[in-house]
Amino acid sequence: xxxxxxxxxxxxxxxxxxxxxxxxxxxxxxxxxxxxxxxxxxxxxxxxxxxxxxxxxxxxxxxxxxxxxxxxxxxxxxxxxxxxxxxxxxxxxxxxxxxxxxxxxxxxxxxxxxxxxxxxxxxxxxxxxxxxxxxxxxxxxxxxxxxxxxxxxxxxxxxxxxxxxxxxxxxxxxxxxxxxxxxxxxxxxxxxxxxxxxxxxxxxxxxxxxxxxxxxxxxxxxxxxxxxxxxxxxxxxxxxxxxxxxxxxxxxxxxxxxxxxxxxxxxxxxxxxxxxxxxxxxxxxxxxxxxxxxxxxxxxxxxxxxxxxxxxxxxxxxxxxxxxxxxxxxxxxxxxxxxxxxxxxxxxxxxxxxxxxxxxxxxxxxxxxxxxxxxxxxxxxxxxxxxxxxxxxxxxxxxxxxxxxxxxxxxxxxxxxxxxxxxxxxxxxxxxxxxxxxxxxxxxxxxxxxxxxxxxxxxxxxxxxxxxxxxxxxxxxxxxxxxxxxxxxxxxxxxxxxxxxxxxxxxxxxxxxxxxxxxxxxxxxxxxxxx
Amino acid sequence: xxxxxxxxxxxxxxxxxxxxxxxxxxxxxxxxxxxxxxxxxxxxxxxxxxxxxxxxxxxxxxxxxxxxxxxxxxxxxxxxxxxxxxxxxxxxxxxxxxxxxxxxxxxxxxxxxxxxxxxxxxxxxxxxxxxxxxxxxxxxxxxxxxxxxxxxxxxxxxxxxxxxxxxxxxxxxxxxxxxxxxxxxxxxxxxxxxxxxxxxxxxxxxxxxxxxxxxxxxxxxxxxxxxxxxxxxxxxxxxxxxxxxxxxxxxxxxxxxxxxxxxxxxxxxxxxxxxxxxxxxxxxxxxxxxxxxxxxxxxxxxxxxxxxxxxxxxxxxxxxxxxxxxxxxxxxxxxxx
Numbered sequence: 061x062x063x064x065x066x067x068x069x070x071x072x073x074x075x076x077x078x079x080x081x082x083x084x085x086x087x088x089x090x091x092x093x094x095x096x097x098x099x100x101x102x103x104x105x106x107x108x109x110x111x112x113x114x115x116x117x118x119x120x121x122x123x124x125x126x127x128x129x130x131x132x133x134x135x136x137x138x139x140x141x142x143x144x145x146x147x148x149x150x151x152x153x154x155x156x157x158x159x160x161x162x163x164x165x166x167x168x169x170x171x172x173x174x175x176x177x178x179x180x181x182x183x184x185x186x187x188x189x190x191x192x193x194x195x196x197x198x199x200x201x202x203x204x205x206x207x208x209x210x211x212x213x214x215x216x217x218x219x220x221x222x223x224x225x226x227x228x229x230x231x232x233x234x235x236x237x238x239x240x241x242x243x244x245x246x247x248x249x250x251x252x253x254x255x256x257x258x259x260x261x262x263x264x265x266x267x268x269x270x271x272x273x274x275x276x277x278x279x280x281x282x283x284x285x286x287x288x289x290x291x292x293x294x295x296x297x298x299x300x301x302x303x304x305x306x307x308x309x310x311x312x313x314x315x316x317x318x319x320x321x322x323x324x325x326x327x328x329x330x331x332x333x334x335x336x337x338x339x340x341x342x343x344x345x346x347x348x349x350x351x352x353x354x355x356x357x358x359x360x361x362x363x364x365x366x367x368x369x370x371x372x373x374x375x376x377x378x379x380x381x382x383x384x385x386x387x388x389x390x391x392x393x394x395x396x397x398x399x400x401x402x403x404x405x406x407x408x409x410x411x412x413x414x415x416x417x418x419x420x421x422x423x424x425x426x427x428x429x430x431x432x433x434x435x436x437x438x439x440x441x442x443x444x445x446x447x448x449x450x451x452x453x454x455x456x457x458x459x460x461x462x463x464x465x466x467x468x469x470x471x472x473x474x475x476x477x478x479x480x481x482x483x484x485x486x487x488x489x490x491x492x493x494x495x496x497x498x499x500x501x502x503x504x505x506x507x508x509x510x511x512x513x514x515x516x517x518x519x520x521x522x523x524x525x526x527x528x529x530x531x532x533x534x535x536x537x538x539x540x541x542x543x544x545x546x547x548x549x550x551x552x553x554x555x556x557x558x559x560x561x562x563x564x565x566x567x568x569x570x571x572x573x574x575x576x577x578x579x580x581x582x583x584x585x586x587x588x589x590x591x
Numbered sequence: 592x593x594x595x596x597x598x599x600x601x602x603x604x605x606x607x608x609x610x611x612x613x614x615x616x617x618x619x620x621x622x623x624x625x626x627x628x629x630x631x632x633x634x635x636x637x638x639x640x641x642x643x644x645x646x647x648x649x650x651x652x653x654x655x656x657x658x659x660x661x662x663x664x665x666x667x668x669x670x671x672x673x674x675x676x677x678x679x680x681x682x683x684x685x686x687x688x689x690x691x692x693x694x695x696x697x698x699x700x701x702x703x704x705x706x707x708x709x710x711x712x713x714x715x716x717x718x719x720x721x722x723x724x725x726x727x728x729x730x731x732x733x734x735x736x737x738x739x740x741x742x743x744x745x746x747x748x749x750x751x752x753x754x755x756x757x758x759x760x761x762x763x764x765x766x767x768x769x770x771x772x773x774x775x776x777x778x779x780x781x782x783x784x785x786x787x788x789x790x791x792x793x794x795x796x797x798x799x800x801x802x803x804x805x806x807x808x809x810x811x812x813x814x815x816x817x818x819x820x821x822x823x824x825x826x827x828x829x830x831x832x833x834x835x836x837x838x839x840x841x842x843x844x845x846x847x848x849x850x851x852x853x854x855x856x857x858x859x860x861x862x863x864x865x866x867x868x869x870x871x872x873x874x875x876x877x878x879x880x881x882x883x884x885x886x887x888x889x890x891x892x893x894x895x896x897x898x899x900x901x902x903x904x905x906x907x908x909x910x911x912x913x914x915x916x917x918x919x920x921x922x923x924x925x926x927x928x
Binding site: 087089095098105192193194195197200201272273275276277278279281299301305307308311312314315469 | 752756767877
């Protein structure tokens with residue numbers, strides 16, 4: 061692309077400068093891809109804003125870095141009642157909120173802060189509910205307003221969540237950013253000064269970094285929180301240098317103007333791999349792109365037809381052409397980074413012969429005609445639905461299936477596929493909370509047929525029984541066993557063709573240590589260092 | 592003069608109505624739904640979708656939405672950004688100084704290089720300098736900014752290491768914005784010289800990228816306008832009176848050649864704004880150009896409508912100001928006003 065030839069030419073020059081750049085007080089510069097919309101994680105929905113707030117805040121429970129294993133955050137421990145309706149959290153003591161220009165905390169973190177943060181989103185009459193004209197998309201769309209019946213302060217360091225029905229993924233839900241804990245004391249002080257809006261603009265949290273200032277579209281400045289409960293960060297200052305053009309980000313990295321870049325351009329990946337001054341990390345994201353068959357429509361009610369198409373599509377070629385190689389073939393409905401991913405499942409190989417044989421068995425020796433609805437938007441899990449549709453069309457023609465490509469604008473596409481007007485359609489999903497339930501139940505259960513999110517409209521009693529049981533089971537080992545079996549049923553019944561898991565990249569200078577990639581595509585800097 | 596001003600101002604009304612209609616409707620014609628962009632994959636839930644849609648007023652009929660926009664704009668309220676939930680005016684105000692600073696730097700470069708170069712080319716007509724000037728200015732005029740900007744970065748930053756790649760100031764300088772013009776703020780902040788130098792080194796490349804087209808246009812206009820004037824009778828008279836060459840060109844010719852040059856300078860402010868959109872995106876310059884681009888990507892309707900209206904007001908005001916300067920440049924025009 062436009063930089064490639066030059067980058068090779070100027071490589072030597074660039075190297076000199078990378079080496080020459082040294083940092084006196086350790087300032088870590090992260091060249092981020094865009095401007096945050098807000099500094100309140102309760103109403104942020106995009107990863108740009110969430111990266112900016114994750115530096116500042118903590119949740120009750122968090123993920124172990126780079127995994128989807130839930131570990132203590134601001135809660136030291138928790139207990140789930142036998143009926144699965146009550147979650148009791150023991151809070152960490154002596155956790156200090158940030159001292160900023162506007163706020164000096166007089167007390168440490170306690171139950172009031174948890175109640176404040178959750179109730180602001182949950183209760184419409186809460187004094188802060190409408191502050192900043194907020195809407196709480198994450199909280200609302202996870203259905204937590206209905207699920208959480210009450211949040212009770214047992215004592216200063218014990219909080220109890222009462223649910224309206226048992227929900228095993230609830231703990232995982234609390235790792236999402238909307239569950240970040242804000243300071244109730246700060247809110248009180250702002251109320252006294254009638255400057256409530258500041259709570260979202262000049263944020264105060266308990267996290268590894270203290271917010272200093274946001275120069276719009278330019279820089280976000282943080283300083284290390286020396287009193288951070290999980291250990292003082294090794295860097296002194298953290299700067300998000302907002303650089304929207306991915307090629308410019310790469311040049312900045314080469315010249316040492318940043319230590320790490322977000323979302324490298326796919327066309328720069330090869331050059332980065334060759335560049336010895338840059339380390340490139342990659343991780344399969346928690347996403348899946350798929351083709352769903354509407355099993356209520358003929359001939360897709362026949363499992364042999366579904367299996368035949370699974371054999372007929374050359375997914376490897378899509379990965380190369382559409383994902384530019386930056387994805388892996390998906391095998392299960394849940395991506396490999398999610399616990400309980402069943403690696404023993406045997407995938408359908410690309411084989412037009414097997415496809416033809418299966419079609420013949422299904423009595424469709426001469427093929428048939430079908431509609432293929434292509435994804436109208438570009439997503440990491442499927443960057444170009446139309447082009448993929450064309451490739452699928454060619455693959456299907458080889459086994460005698462005539463596919464007609466159909467598409468609509470996104471809202472229409474969503475609405476029509478919700479009610480099952482399609483025969484086959486492309487879709488995808490990105491994990492919210494790292495829980496397998498978030499894929500298997502939300503997208504494939506019988507209940508999800510009525511709700512519309514199960515676009516295969518596939519309702520398998522044995523599969524559903526396993527998923528149901530797992531939702532009501534708190535024990536992770538038992539849940540894993542249940543999900544393992546569910547994935548085997550899924551693969552055999554083939555309501556989808558699992559297409560791809562997109563890969564994420566991060567590029568950084570060689571002197572960066574301690575950075576761990578996050579499967580949710582977020583960036584955390586509390587453990588990074590510069591050598 | 593006052594009648595002229597009133598006449599000019601009255602023409603502004605249809606212009607502004609046109610701007611609101613175009614900015615309002617164009618962005619709505621582009622496929623893409625701000626609500627779905629806000630919700631991501633979760634847009635799949637119709638209830639959530641409808642709640643957010645109505646909270647943004649986007650469930651109203653289009654004409655109703657337009658009426659609300661115009662009515663509020665007349666009351667000085669441009670609405671709130673869908674993405675940041677902050678008033679459009681506030682967001683504009685925070686970013687406008689950065690664009691002004693960059694635009695001024697580009698224009699100053701274009702004027703103070705363009706006019707002298709144009710004069711020399713006119714005076715040394717048909718010389719080697721003149722011919723190379725004509726060729727170069729054509730190249731400069733036709734160079735796409737996004738390409739030219741990247742070439743500048745590759746040459747001056749990556750190859751020579753003279754200037755930083757992008758941004759407005761080095762990360763080591765923590766400047767609290769006061770005027771919003773960083774070149775001034777660096778002094779007010781007490782960081783002094785090193786910070787100022789960092790800010791200057793950051794503005795050079797974007798100013799060159801943005802100023803190249805105005806430079807080409809202004810210098811060419813200076814050349815042709817001056818050539819025309821140099822053929823006039825009163826120039827011959829001045830020469831015959833035995834005035835020095837410098838005085839003939841600098842006073843008698845240039846002042847009379849100034850009117851079309853001023854017009855072009857005025858029009859170039861419009862070019863600066865459109866050019867800023869590309870320049871700011873390439874150089875990560877935190878001004879209104881980049882702001883508008885981000886808003887288009889996120890289909891932030893109020894920002895696009897309000898932002899474009901504000902930019903239009905700024906450009907039109909500058910052009911009006913330039914027209915008034917005619918009178919200063921050429922007293923003969925005062926009677927016509």
